[in-house]
Amino acid sequence: MGRDAVAARLFGFTPDKSALVADEAQALREAVELRINGGTRAGAAARLNALGFVGTLGSTFTGKTVARLFRTPAIAGLKPGPDGKLIDAGHPGAITLEQFAQLQAMDAAEDEKRDASRKANPQPDYDYAFSSTDLVVCGLCGANQQGLRTNAGNPGYCCSAGPRADRPGDCGRVRISAEILEDHLGEEIVARLMEPGTQKALEKARGELEKQLAAARADLETVGQGLDNLGGMVLRHEITAASAAKARQEGAQQQKALRRRIRILERAAATPVSGSVQELVTWWNSAPSQAKAGLAMLMLHRVDVHPGGQGARKLKPGRVVLWWRDRPAPPPIRRVA
Numbered sequence: 267m268g269r270d271a272v273a274a275r276l277f278g279f280t281p282d283k284s285a286l287v288a289d290e291a292q293a294l295r296e297a298v299e300l301r302i303n304g305g306t307r308a309g310a311a312a313r314l315n316a317l318g319f320v321g322t323l324g325s326t327f328t329g330k331t332v333a334r335l336f337r338t339p340a341i342a343g344l345k346p347g348p349d350g351k352l353i354d355a356g357h358p359g360a361i362t363l364e365q366f367a368q369l370q371a372m373d374a375a376e377d378e379k380r381d382a383s384r385k386a387n388p389q390p391d392y393d394y395a396f397s398s399t400d401l402v403v404c405g406l407c408g409a410n411q412q413g414l415r416t417n418a419g420n421p422g423y424c425c426s427a428g429p430r431a432d433r434p435g436d437c438g439r440v441r442i443s444a445e446i447l448e449d450h451l452g453e454e455i456v457a458r459l460m461e462p463g464t465q466k467a468l469e470k471a472r473g474e475l476e477k478q479l480a481a482a483r484a485d486l487e488t489v490g491q492g493l494d495n496l497g498g499m500v501l502r503h504e505i506t507a508a509s510a511a512k513a514r515q516e517g518a519q520q521q522k523a524l525r526r527r528i529r530i531l532e533r534a535a536a537t538p539v540s541g542s543v544q545e546l547v548t549w550w551n552s553a554p555s556q557a558k559a560g561l562a563m564l565m566l567h568r569v570d571v572h573p574g575g576q577g578a579r580k581l582k583p584g585r586v587v588l589w590w591r592d593r594p595a596p597p598p599i600r601r602v603a
């Protein structure tokens with residue numbers, strides 16, 4: 267592991283921590299003061315990035331990496347003693363002991379608040395079976411239909427390309443009641459399971475998805491190795507911290523997409539396909555919704571939901587289109603302007 271070959275330097279300090287790196291230590295103090303004055307860790311990270319700093323392995327600062335930095339006793343010249351209590355580490359600190367204690371108190375208060383809110387809202391949200399499968403898509407734009415309650419609080423599926431706080435979005439126009447969509451898919455799937463040849467088709471589909479799963483895992487491994495090497499390359503001055511930061515950001519995006527794909531494929535690959543038709547139908551009727559989505563993925567290329575009939579209790583013909591795997595794959599959906 268290239269990253270572990272040489273220990274990473276602590277931001278604000280020389281490699282052996284015997285001295286401060288003046289500009290970094292100053293920036294660290296500013297970020298800590300922002301946080302102590304009520305700012306978020308993400309805000310402190312944004313401040314460090316805005317000042318032009320990157321982490322010592324070339325990563326852009328995030329709320330997470332700042333949280334880790336702020337929890338490191340060495341930034342205040344401390345280290346854990348034999349009994350776990352913090353003691354003087356024998357090197358200078360970038361922030362005062364009092365500032366470090368304030369950071370710790372803020373973390374503890376936040377943990378407590380989160381626990382309390384979890385206890386106050388124990389009931390889980392509606393269990394959307396098809397929300398994170400990419401199987402059910404918007405008929406207008408092709409985006410995943412995700413589980414979302416309507417303003418009235420009813421569970422539904424909605425085009426995920428709608429505007430959100432963090433991005434503009436240009437569709438979000440197709441919605442359907444979760445109950446109506448899930449009942450309809452359930453009826454169609456059970457009817458299909460009864461047809462001859464279903465089991466063979468399921469086994470074939472599972473074999474194909476298992477191959478895709480293996481390929482996605484190999485890709486994830488490759489991306490991870492590339493990321494591991496970046497830290498070492500920076501330490502050996504083979505690339506600049508800034509270009510490592512860019513590469514790291516791109517790699518993290520790839521990892522996120524691959525992990526999502528792997529989770530989806532794993533669900534499908536875990537579906538039992540070897541029972542009799544009756545056993546499969548029985549399984550369907552009692553399976554958890556996530557497992558049902560796995561079986562649906564083995565049977566269907568895609569499900570398109572078209573606009574219309576909002577609030578209607580019955581589906582209009584053509585509103586939901588099922589593309590079965592024993593037929594040719596559907597063409598990609600072209601965005602309707």
Ligand SMILES: [Zn+2]
Pocket residue numbers: 404405406407408409425426427437438439440
């Ligand atoms: Zn859409």
